[in-house]
Amino acid sequence: xxxxxxxxxxxxxxxxxxxxxxxxxxxxxxxxxxxxxxxxxxxxxxxxxxxxxxxxxxxxxxxxxxxxxxxxxxxxxxxxxxxxxxxxxxxxxxxxxxxxxxxxxxxxxxxxxxxxxxxxxxxxxxxxxxxxxxxxxxxxxxxxxxxxxxxxxxxxxxxxxxxxxxxxxxxxxxxxxxxxxxxxxxxxxxxxxxxxxxxxxxxxxxxxxxxxxxxxxxxxxxxxxxxxxxxxxxxxxx
Amino acid sequence: xxxxxxxxxxxxxxxxxxxxxxxxxxxxxxxxxxxxxxxxxxxxxxxxxxxxxxxxxxxxxxxxxxxxxxxxxxxxxxx
Numbered sequence: 001x002x003x004x005x006x007x008x009x010x011x012x013x014x015x016x017x018x019x020x021x022x023x024x025x026x027x028x029x030x031x032x033x034x035x036x037x038x039x040x041x042x043x044x045x046x047x048x049x050x051x052x053x054x055x056x057x058x059x060x061x062x063x064x065x066x067x068x069x070x071x072x073x074x075x076x077x078x079x080x081x082x083x084x085x086x087x088x089x090x091x092x093x094x095x096x097x098x099x100x101x102x103x104x105x106x107x108x109x110x111x112x113x114x115x116x117x118x119x120x121x122x123x124x125x126x127x128x129x130x131x132x133x134x135x136x137x138x139x140x141x142x143x144x145x146x147x148x149x150x151x152x153x154x155x156x157x158x159x160x161x162x163x164x165x166x167x168x169x170x171x172x173x174x175x176x177x178x179x180x181x182x183x184x185x186x187x188x189x190x191x192x193x194x195x196x197x198x199x200x201x202x203x204x205x206x207x208x209x210x211x212x213x214x215x216x217x218x219x220x221x222x223x224x225x226x227x228x229x230x231x232x233x234x235x236x237x238x
Numbered sequence: 239x240x241x242x243x244x245x246x247x248x249x250x251x252x253x254x255x256x257x258x259x260x261x262x263x264x265x266x267x268x269x270x271x272x273x274x275x276x277x278x279x280x281x282x283x284x285x286x287x288x289x290x291x292x293x294x295x296x297x298x299x300x301x302x303x304x305x306x307x308x309x310x311x312x313x314x315x316x317x
Contacts, residue, residue, distance in 0.1 A: 021317045113317035138314040139247050158295070162315070171316050203290065203311060205246045208260050212309065214290045 008192040009037060015191045016040040018101050018130075020093060020121050021111030022073040023047075024056035024176030025135045025183060029109055031059070032184035033084075034077045038191065040085040041077075042101050045069040046092045056173035093117045098124035107187060110134040111180070115162040122147065122155035126224055131190065131197070135183045138169035140207035142179035144186065145216075146197040152218035154225040158201065175206050239268050241275070241302045245310040252281040253310070272308065273298035287313040 015038050019029055022045040033041055049057070049064040049072055064072045070088035078086055091097060098120055102108060108125040110132060112118045118134070125132040125147075132147040134155060147155045182202070189195055200215040220227040244261045245253045255262045266275045273283050276298070288311040289296050302308060
């Protein structure tokens with residue numbers, strides 16, 4: 001395939017990717033990263049499989065209900081590509097854990113389902129100088145964004161604080177599939193060095209059937225990047 | 239000043255579209271902020287997680303210009 005070929009395949013085989021969340025977005029991301037031959041994939045998720053997950057988390061079956069998602073996902077994915085090193089981590093993501101997992105990482109992928117874990121990963125990735133691919137879904141809508149240090153904007157420039165969402169919104173399975181597949185494509189493209197990374201957001205609305213590319217600006221006073229790229233003092237994050 | 243405001247999902251109920259299923263035409267006073275405009279038409283600003291116009295993210299303090307097309311987004315935080 002143009003842009004990948006033998007050299008691209010070697011780059012994928014030598015890559016280490018940390019994926020936070022083995023849910024609706026994580027399913028296509030992990031599946032396509034594995035199928036593409038990414039060398040090492042760390043799967044971080046502290047949840048267990050529930051029946052309500054099965055509309056969109058197609059890595060799992062009814063037989064997996066009650067099992068930790070990270071280990072169940074790694075077990076299923078290993079049957080599809082045993083040459084990938086799957087590293088399941090069943091633990092809440094702390095800054096310390098994230099920092100350790102990101103050592104040597106080429107890419108961090110945010111497929112989380114909660115604000116706290118997203119902030120922890122974003123901060124750790126920014127400080128480690130690791131590009132962050134962010135994705136989120138709710139109902140018919142999705143967001144995809146790249147945050148690449150040291151140039152801003154960073155995650156916290158775009159998301160200075162959580163907005164009340166009234167709890168987790170139900171997600172149509174296909175919407176998570178579309179957004180997660182886009183994330184997988186972006187990840188593989190970036191790992192192979194194909195094209196550029198749009199410093200902004202792709203805002204997807206599959207009810208209105210719109211895809212909008214929008215730019216974001218560095219936010220003055222940002223607690224993570226300091227509002228001018230770079231890294232703000234660590235204490236300002238706490 | 240006339241602007242078109244678009245929204246999907248739960249924000250559509252607040253917006254009460256009149257142009258198409260997702261769009262409302264709003265006549266506003268020059269100099270009004272997006273927050274003021276939303277409050278005047280019954281869209282709670284606190285339910286808007288993100289807004290964009292002219293290819294870029296905007297804040298609720300943005301002062302729309304005549305002819306702007308502004309899209310509102312609810313919180314999108316799931317995975």
